[in-house]
Amino acid sequence: MSDTISVTVKVWRQNGPDSPGGFETHPQQISIDASFLEMLDLLNEQLNDRGEEPIVFESDCREGICGTCGVMINGRAHGPQKATATCQLHMREFADGDEIVIEPFRAAGFPVIRDLAVDRSPLDHIIESGGYISVGSGAAPDANLTPVPKDAAEQAFDAAACIGCGACVAACPNSAAQLFTSAKVGHMALLPQGQPERWSRTEAMVDVMETYFGSCTNHGECHEACPKEISLDFIAYLNRDYVRAKVKNRALSGQR
Ligand code: SF4
Ligand code: FES
Structure with missing residues (x-):
């Protein structure tokens, strides 16, 4: 089995709380050993290299203990793996050819600050x-x-x-x-x-x-x-x- 998968990342971009948002699509090739946030880090490096704005998302400990991370992944808070914070999710949870839809947490009490970051x-x-x-x-x-x-x-x-x-x-x-x-x-x-x-x-x-x-x-x-x-x-x-x-x-x- 290949340890690299090709996925299509559809990520929510929004400039601020009152701006209209929308999805951007980015094909990605990524090791299954990468964490989900490392996949976003690599995508941001590509955006930087092209002179585009990186995607804003939150994380701190990346060990599942601080509560800073959190996005909707394919409609589920923190993604498909039970009892797992976003930062503990790995790309091996996805299959070659998958489409991965990433959105901010959706709740009236959590207005979007920018892209995937919300005010908690x-x-x-x-x-x-x-x-x-x-x-x-x-x-x-x-x-x-x-x-x-x-x-x-x-x-x-x-x-x-x-x-x-x-x-x-x-x-x-x-x-x-x-x-x-x-x-x-x-x-x-x-x-x-x-x-x-x-x-x-x-x-x-x-x-x-x-x-x-x-x-x-x-x-x-x-x-x-x-x-x-x-x-x-x-x-x-x-x-x-x-x-x-x-x-x-x-x-x-x-x-x-
Ligand atoms: S989902 Fe809610 S109850 Fe569970 S750790 Fe996060 S804030 Fe606490
Ligand atoms: S970054 Fe700390 S819990 Fe995910």
Whole structure:
């Protein structure tokens, strides 16, 4: 079997958020050992050599841990390989003669900045509204001072695997961000350290989420697209915690 394939890359080009976009077609010969982003790097070198504008796309770690990368590949967020971020995808997933259609993540909450890069700052706004734990400064506490039950530690660790890529939003027919938000709420609500701010955090993060994103109607596409396979159970957990947060926060405000 040849270790080089010929593919036709159809890539979305768009000068800015308000510009009309369109597809450009580029035939490529590429080693099956190249990563998908290396294929785009090589295409950009060719464009540079011809004096044309390179394709704008995002990446940083290229190890599946930072959440910076992310494009639609043949209509699927992060492409055809399950549980795999765009930067971890390799050209061996494609066959000789394939057409590869590359678009930016499509969601009203993620406006296109240029070409394949979108503005995912609404996810940052959700985190800013409560995705942290306040701690008094001072000497670092002993690591084992607060016992954490094993089940809680394991579930919190699963939730904390979310890399904030936004593929869940792009895959959802409603552009909902429930899977992301539930992972971020869940990994703190499960731990003892997350309890003091639990109810204010949950309500604030859901309220900000709802200002940017659509509503979850249980399609489950988010889980299918998620490179970290975040469980839909966290959405159920978030929904329960949000109802409890509403009640508890109203009761607390009535006491003031
Ligand atoms: S839940 Fe999954 S798809 Fe959504 S932001 Fe986190 S890692 Fe990405
Ligand atoms: S570039 Fe960091 S997860 Fe893909």
